[in-house]
Amino acid sequence: MARPKAFDERQALAAAMEVFWRAGYERASLDVLLLAMGISKQSLYDTFGDKRALYLKALVYYRDQTLTSMRELFESVTKTRDGFSRLLLGMSAESEEQHARGCLLLSANLERDASDRVVAAFLRDNQASVEAIFATAIAEGQSRGELSKKHDPQALAKFFASTIQGMRAMARLKSDRRALRQVAKLALSVLDAP
Amino acid sequence: MARPKAFDERQALAAAMEVFWRAGYERASLDVLLLAMGISKQSLYDTFGDKRALYLKALVYYRDQTLTSMRELFESVTKTRDGFSRLLLGMSAESEEQHARGCLLLSANLERDASDRVVAAFLRDNQASVEAIFATAIAEGQSRGELSKKHDPQALAKFFASTIQGMRAMARLKSDRRALRQVAKLALSVLDAP
DNA sequence: GTTATTCCGGACTATACAGTCTGGAATTAA
DNA sequence: TTAATTCCAGACTGTATAGTCCGGAATAAC
Numbered sequence: 001m002a003r004p005k006a007f008d009e010r011q012a013l014a015a016a017m018e019v020f021w022r023a024g025y026e027r028a029s030l031d032v033l034l035l036a037m038g039i040s041k042q043s044l045y046d047t048f049g050d051k052r053a054l055y056l057k058a059l060v061y062y063r064d065q066t067l068t069s070m071r072e073l074f075e076s077v078t079k080t081r082d083g084f085s086r087l088l089l090g091m092s093a094e095s096e097e098q099h100a101r102g103c104l105l106l107s108a109n110l111e112r113d114a115s116d117r118v119v120a121a122f123l124r125d126n127q128a129s130v131e132a133i134f135a136t137a138i139a140e141g142q143s144r145g146e147l148s149k150k151h152d153p154q155a156l157a158k159f160f161a162s163t164i165q166g167m168r169a170m171a172r173l174k175s176d177r178r179a180l181r182q183v184a185k186l187a188l189s190v191l192d193a194p
Numbered sequence: 195m196a197r198p199k200a201f202d203e204r205q206a207l208a209a210a211m212e213v214f215w216r217a218g219y220e221r222a223s224l225d226v227l228l229l230a231m232g233i234s235k236q237s238l239y240d241t242f243g244d245k246r247a248l249y250l251k252a253l254v255y256y257r258d259q260t261l262t263s264m265r266e267l268f269e270s271v272t273k274t275r276d277g278f279s280r281l282l283l284g285m286s287a288e289s290e291e292q293h294a295r296g297c298l299l300l301s302a303n304l305e306r307d308a309s310d311r312v313v314a315a316f317l318r319d320n321q322a323s324v325e326a327i328f329a330t331a332i333a334e335g336q337s338r339g340e341l342s343k344k345h346d347p348q349a350l351a352k353f354f355a356s357t358i359q360g361m362r363a364m365a366r367l368k369s370d371r372r373a374l375r376q377v378a379k380l381a382l383s384v385l386d387a388p
Numbered sequence: 389g390t391t392a393t394t395c396c397g398g399a400c401t402a403t404a405c406a407g408t409c410t411g412g413a414a415t416t417a418a
Numbered sequence: 419t420t421a422a423t424t425c426c427a428g429a430c431t432g433t434a435t436a437g438t439c440c441g442g443a444a445t446a447a448c
Contacts, residue, residue, distance in 0.1 A: 007395090026220050027307060030436065040396045041437085051436065100308050109367050110304040113221060114294050123367055155376035158364070162377045166360030170352070173303050173317055182349035183356045186384055193383070201425090224406065234426045235407085245406065 009047060012037040016048075017058035021104045024111055025055055056118070062104045063126050070133050080141030081191050084134075084160060088187060091167055092180035099171035106168050131157040150193045163187040203241060206231040210242075211252035215298045218305055219249055250312070256298045257320050264327050274335030275385050278328075278354060282381060285361055286374035293365035300362050325351040344387045357381040 015036045019028045030051060034041055048054040074083040105123055112119045134157035141147035167183055170176075209230045213222045224245060228235055242248040268277040299317055306313045328351035335341035361374055 022308065024305060024307075029434085042397090042439095043395065045437075046394080102304070106363060107304045109363060110296070110301045111218060113218075114216065120367065127364075127367060151380065152376070155380060158373050159377045159380040162357065162360035162364050164360070165363040166356035166358070169300060169303060169359040169363070170321075170356050173314065173321060179352050182346070183353045186345065186349060186353040189384060189387070190380055223404085234424095236409095236427090237425065239407075240424080 007037075007039050007043070012039055013048070013054075013057055013061050016054055017061050017104070020055055020058050021062070021101055021107075024107060026111070028055075056122070059105065059108060059119070059122060063122075063129075066105075067126070067129055067133070070130065074133065074137045079146050080137045080144075081146065081188070083137055084191065085184075085188055088160075088163070088167070088184035089181060091164070091171070092177050092184050094171070096175040099175035102172040103165070103168045106165050127161060130161050133157075134160050147191060148193045151190070156190070159190065160187065201231075201233050201237070206233055207242070207248075207251055207255050210248055211255050211298070214249055214252050215256070215295055215301075218301060220305070222249075250316070253299065253302060253313070253316060257316075257323075260299075261320070261323055261327070264324065268327065268331045273340050274331045274338075275340065275382070277331055278385065279378075279382055282354075282357070282361070282378035283375060285358070285365070286371050286378050288365070290369040293369035296366040297359070297362045300359050321355060324355050327351075328354050341385060342387045345384070350384070353384065354381065 015038070016033055019033050019036045023032070028051075030041065030044075033051075033054070034044060037044065039047075044054065048057060070087070073087060074080070077083045077086065105126060108119055109123050131154070135153040138147060138153040138156050142149045142153065163183075167180055170183070171180055209232070210227055213227050213230045217226070222245075224235065224238075227245075227248070228238060231238065233241075238248065242251060264281070267281060268274070271277045271280065299320060302313060303317050325348070329347040332341060332347040332350050336343045336347065357377070361377055364370075364377070365374055
């Protein structure tokens with residue numbers, strides 16, 4: 001009875017996410033978004049709602065990707081410490097382009113209006129998810145005897161979540177792999193407490 | 195011969211900085227800026243140039259304040275470790291309002307256009323200054339015998355600069371003093387290397 | 389073929405905002 | 419008093435941008 005959608009909604013969303021990622025919310029104009037997504041303005045409003053709704057969907061899309069890859073990372077590794085090592089040193093080794101682009105959610109946090117409760121709640125939820133992944137990995141490492149039980153897994157999880165954001169901010173400003181590696185190694189040394 | 199300026203330029207700049215700090219560059223409209231500064235549009239353009247020039251002056255003003263207070267902090271303390279402790283734990287203990295406002299320069303870094311070389315260069319310079327303050331304090335602590343020489347002062351300086359930014363990002367999202375204190379203590383533990 | 393839906397392009401609206409300009413009053417020193 | 423400068427209020431311009439609306443073509447199911 002009706003003509004079906006001709007474009008891949010997921011793919012269009014991924015394209016929109018890329019634009020928001022590179023430009024930020026305000027500088028991502030509809031023109032640029034439409035061009036990148038390859039659809040018409042009409043289709044965008046029909047499918048995703050307004051610009052802000054599209055942005056929120058892009059944040060969700062990004063979060064799903066990053067959380068999945070983090071879970072996979074810790075599953076793929078036998079030692080928790082290796083997981084964090086690969087995470088932090090991997091970030092340090094990213095390209096200049098990746099460093100400049102940074103993290104969509106960190107940017108979202110710092111460019112958002114302080115009164116924006118919707119984005120804030122979403123980001124808090126994501127932060128909690130990340131910390132949960134880290135905390136369970138650490139707790140497992142501790143019960144396995146791999147890691148010292150000196151520090152609370154929750155606290156360590158927060159510490160690494162904070163470290164990642166600090167490194168992301170640094171990397172965005174200056175893509176200096178050596179400096180990032182130094183920071184990463186010092187952060188990892190916290191896991192080596194006797 | 196000529197009528198002198200009737201307003202305090204420094205005070206007006208401080209007011210503008212507050213607005214940029216709370217709202218960010220884009221959301222800080224001229225109307226709000228003028229209201230906060232207590233001057234007319236004409237005076238603003240005569241005295242500070244356009245909005246961007248005012249923003250850059252506000253960044254300088256902020257940097258001068260924070261660098262000075264950091265230098266004073268490390269001068270006022272006999273042990274380097276106490277300096278970092280007061281810095282990080284002091285940040286953790288800030289008010290909810292202060293946490294939400296965050297750091298003007300961190301926000302500037304993450305909300306800026308990736309192609310904005312002027313702001314980027316300014317922020318890189320500031321980052322270098324902060325690291326220099328940290329590094330000399332650490333080197334002094336090491337030569338004093340207070341701190342272990344296990345880690346490079348430059349690397350430790352970068353680590354703490356990164357930590358502060360991570361904590362600032364966390365605090366902006368959720369004003370959780372306990373969590374911030376946990377992160378601070380773990381970061382400080384890096385100084386206790388045997 | 390009919391009907392319902394989607395697509396696109398483009399026109400159009402409304403709005404917010406930075407920046408300029410004008411007029412006139414106020415303030416200083418010579 | 420005069421000249422120079424600063425101040426403010428407000429009008430005005432130009433521009434960028436989100437969002438709506440319309441016309442017409444395409445594509446599906448019935």
